[in-house]
Amino acid sequence: MNRTRLTVLYCSAALLTLALAGNISSQSNESGNVKTSIAKVKSFDGLAVIPYAGASLSRNNEAAFATISTSGLTPDHVVTLWWAIFNNPEFCATPACAPSDLNNPSVSGSLQFGGGQVVGLNGRADFGGYLAVGDNTGFHLLPQFPLMPNPAPGLVNPKGATIHLVVRTHGPASADPTILNQQLTSFGGGCSVNPCANIQAALFLQ
Numbered sequence: 001m002n003r004t005r006l007t008v009l010y011c012s013a014a015l016l017t018l019a020l021a022g023n024i025s026s027q028s029n030e031s032g033n034v035k036t037s038i039a040k041v042k043s044f045d046g047l048a049v050i051p052y053a054g055a056s057l058s059r060n061n062e063a064a065f066a067t068i069s070t071s072g073l074t075p076d077h078v079v080t081l082w083w084a085i086f087n088n089p090e091f092c093a094t095p096a097c098a099p100s101d102l103n104n105p106s107v108s109g110s111l112q113f114g115g116g117q118v119v120g121l122n123g124r125a126d127f128g129g130y131l132a133v134g135d136n137t138g139f140h141l142l143p144q145f146p147l148m149p150n151p152a153p154g155l156v157n158p159k160g161a162t163i164h165l166v167v168r169t170h171g172p173a174s175a176d177p178t179i180l181n182q183q184l185t186s187f188g189g190g191c192s193v194n195p196c197a198n199i200q201a202a203l204f205l206q
Contacts, residue, residue, distance in 0.1 A: 039202040055202035059158035063132040078170040078183040081114035081127040089162035103145035110152040113138030116184035140187040167200040
């Protein structure tokens with residue numbers, strides 16, 4: 001079974017788990033129903049809409065499941081996906097929250113790894129991920145934001161959080177397997193050799 005099929009099966013299973021959890025919860029609490037939103041994928045500065053791209057986020061009281069499919073990427077470059085979670089968005093400086101809000105302890109922010117891949121010749125990338133409440137796996141602390149919670153809280157209140165799905169480039173895929181693995185799995189992977197940057201994002205408000 002190839003990697004693409006395994007990814008599809010994994011994501012389908014995660015979404016089914018989320019839906020079933022929502023149905024079970026809704027029998028005793030309406031607020032447990034699954035909430036699904038879709039969003040445009042934009043350049044990281046928010047000025048341009050990425051063509052042939054889109055993202056979705058489904059969440060109940062127990063978890064969140066996200067997908068993002070995007071285009072306009074440079075072939076043979078490495079890109080990673082990051083969850084930027086603002087658990088208390090009412091304390092953000094702006095309604096949609098911004099990266100600098102991760103430095104506000106009252107926001108209870110969390111930055112977490114969501115996957116990595118080498119962009120194909122079509123310039124596209126597709127990611128899917130499931131994040132349960134309290135799971136802070138793959139969290140990253142930004143040195144420029146020393147007040148970020150350490151350890152990160154993960155996702156605390158899925159329906160009340162503002163969540164950004166951020167696509168980050170790590171430059172050309174390295175021929176060195178060790179460096180390539182770092183590019184594919186970490187925020188700063190390969191950045192000492194290639195210029196890294198957050199290039200696209202999809203925003204989901206609470």
